Amino acid sequence: MSTSKRASAYTQAYEYIREQILNGEIEGKTKLVEDRFAKALGVSRTPVREALRKLEEEGLVRDKRVVQPTESDLRDMFRVRMLLEGDAARLAANYMDPSTLAILKGCIDSSKNGNYEETMTSNKQFHDVIVEASNNTFMIETINRMQSIIYLFRKTVVYHNRPGLIEEHEDIYQAILNREPDRAEALMKDHLQADLDFFLHISRNR
Amino acid sequence: MSTSKRASAYTQAYEYIREQILNGEIEGKTKLVEDRFAKALGVSRTPVREALRKLEEEGLVRDKRVVQPTESDLRDMFRVRMLLEGDAARLAANYMDPSTLAILKGCIDSSKNGNYEETMTSNKQFHDVIVEASNNTFMIETINRMQSIIYLFRKTVVYHNRPGLIEEHEDIYQAILNREPDRAEALMKDHLQADLDFFLHISRNR
DNA sequence: ATGATTATTTTTGTATACAATTTTAAAAAT
DNA sequence: ATTTTTAAAATTGTATACAAAAATAATCAT
Known part of the structure; x- marks a missing residue:
């Protein structure tokens, strides 16, 4: 988990958000707002954005929300x-x-x-x-x-x-x-x- | 293909690059440089970047290159x-x-x-x-x-x-x-x- | 009160800027 | 001539800015 050199902002964001999603810490209803994560992590929106896209492609996020499988x-x-x-x-x-x-x-x-x-x-x-x-x-x-x-x-x-x-x-x-x-x-x-x-x-x- | 309202820069970039890849217009060796596509399309690097990430997740791009399946x-x-x-x-x-x-x-x-x-x-x-x-x-x-x-x-x-x-x-x-x-x-x-x-x-x- | 309309705020999409990194080219040493 | 070192250029990752779009709140009319 803890690597010597600090992970990239993108990786940080990706892992942070993914964790939150899988731990059920984000309600299915609530919108995943880029700026919220950016501020929480102290990075800019750019890497957060990419992380969200990745999670979307991964099937965990859709329409800026956590996916709720039917x-x-x-x-x-x-x-x-x-x-x-x-x-x-x-x-x-x-x-x-x-x-x-x-x-x-x-x-x-x-x-x-x-x-x-x-x-x-x-x-x-x-x-x-x-x-x-x-x-x-x-x-x-x-x-x-x-x-x-x-x-x-x-x-x-x-x-x-x-x-x-x-x-x-x-x-x-x-x-x-x-x-x-x-x-x-x-x-x-x-x-x-x-x-x-x-x-x-x-x-x-x- | 041609929609009435112009597609977003991201969509443009995604479709443009994807087309080029699938038509074999890009050698497997050549690097996919963000700025090249940005200039070709008259958009900024930001949407091109997202398009490339998407294509990467899709399995068509790896390490900034067109994938060459073994x-x-x-x-x-x-x-x-x-x-x-x-x-x-x-x-x-x-x-x-x-x-x-x-x-x-x-x-x-x-x-x-x-x-x-x-x-x-x-x-x-x-x-x-x-x-x-x-x-x-x-x-x-x-x-x-x-x-x-x-x-x-x-x-x-x-x-x-x-x-x-x-x-x-x-x-x-x-x-x-x-x-x-x-x-x-x-x-x-x-x-x-x-x-x-x-x-x-x-x-x-x- | 309820619904429509308008104003306000939030959020997004895209552009631009710049330092850090990577790649390429050039120069020097073997 | 090949390898090593150094310099230059290209490319990326991230931050910031701002207009467009979306969401929310406030106002008004019914």
């Missing part, structure tokens, strides 16, 4: 995730090397034993490891983009971990370990479908 | 395309309505009968119609992003249409028309794989 957005994103992460799971079952497999196992363990924050991080990491093992830049980028938008949604939904989630991760891991591509893919898809259903269920009564 | 990039993009467009073809076989089916048929016809330019456009449109019929915003966006990068590649490769391409489109259309989701998906995947192979083959001896 149910339909969620469904769309999860359909794409199921296709891509399903394939990533398949690739993992075919090719993942032992050291990465060990890392994957580690995610499950620390998800089981850790505190709330650790559990959340490990669960996310479980997916990240599988996706990155695909070695497919575009796949990784695409999924990451959606992840942050989904995360946005999660924050608003007050995420308590879904029952069964860890067991599903374990099953996926086993399928990968046993070199069962079809099964790994199917389990990953089911897992994501269950996740989506959970999201939709919760978002209903809030 | 073979590995192509493979990665096509793998994602196969997954997503395969699914789109499946959805089309399940749900596409008669009027859209007619449009799809039209793409094939005008691809057969038209001149070079028309053929190229219709072939692209064939895919676009199927993808858009998915009604999945994120899927459409993701594919579009990759399409323009692939197009970039194609330009440099001097695209003459691949033998068999139209027949494959016809087969896909038939599978969709006959409501055969599995077949439609499989054919679409094969079609894209053949496309990729063709690209890689041509790019080899140039």
Whole structure:
């Protein structure tokens, strides 16, 4: 986080605003005013402007507001995730090397034993490891983009971990370990479908 | 193209530069200098700057240069395309309505009968119609992003249409028309794989 | 009071300025 | 002639200024 040489005004602005958005510190309704951030950071509007454009392209901002993903957005994103992460799971079952497999196992363990924050991080990491093992830049980028938008949604939904989630991760891991591509893919898809259903269920009564 | 009220400087710059890139009018080596475009368009650097950032996020520009997709990039993009467009073809076989089916048929016809330019456009449109019929915003966006990068590649490769391409489109259309989701998906995947192979083959001896 | 109209303030889009950085060219040293 | 060093030029990142547009508040008419 803290680098020796001070980050550029643009980077500062980008990270500052992004953080605020992902932490849910900005209401979906409130307008993202350039000058407000500029003053808060002690920089000019120019770099703030660029940061906002970037966040807009990233899908976190639209029309100068924090994006509020709809149910339909969620469904769309999860359909794409199921296709891509399903394939990533398949690739993992075919090719993942032992050291990465060990890392994957580690995610499950620390998800089981850790505190709330650790559990959340490990669960996310479980997916990240599988996706990155695909070695497919575009796949990784695409999924990451959606992840942050989904995360946005999660924050608003007050995420308590879904029952069964860890067991599903374990099953996926086993399928990968046993070199069962079809099964790994199917389990990953089911897992994501269950996740989506959970999201939709919760978002209903809030 | 020509709107009544003059487009913003930013939009002008964005479209101008994007056009130049996609038409291959800018060498991959040459640096994209803000001031050059600013002067060419009679605007200041500010909007040009934003346009360049946008194009960068879009994947057409990196490090102030026009992106030159590598073979590995192509493979990665096509793998994602196969997954997503395969699914789109499946959805089309399940749900596409008669009027859209007619449009799809039209793409094939005008691809057969038209001149070079028309053929190229219709072939692209064939895919676009199927993808858009998915009604999945994120899927459409993701594919579009990759399409323009692939197009970039194609330009440099001097695209003459691949033998068999139209027949494959016809087969896909038939599978969709006959409501055969599995077949439609499989054919679409094969079609894209053949496309990729063709690209890689041509790019080899140039 | 409610809605329309006008005035005021805020915010944005773009231009311009300038120091810091990067690139390129020139000069010097090996 | 190639490499290193130094100087010059080009380019970028950021700040500031200001007119145009948008949002908000105030006034008036119904």
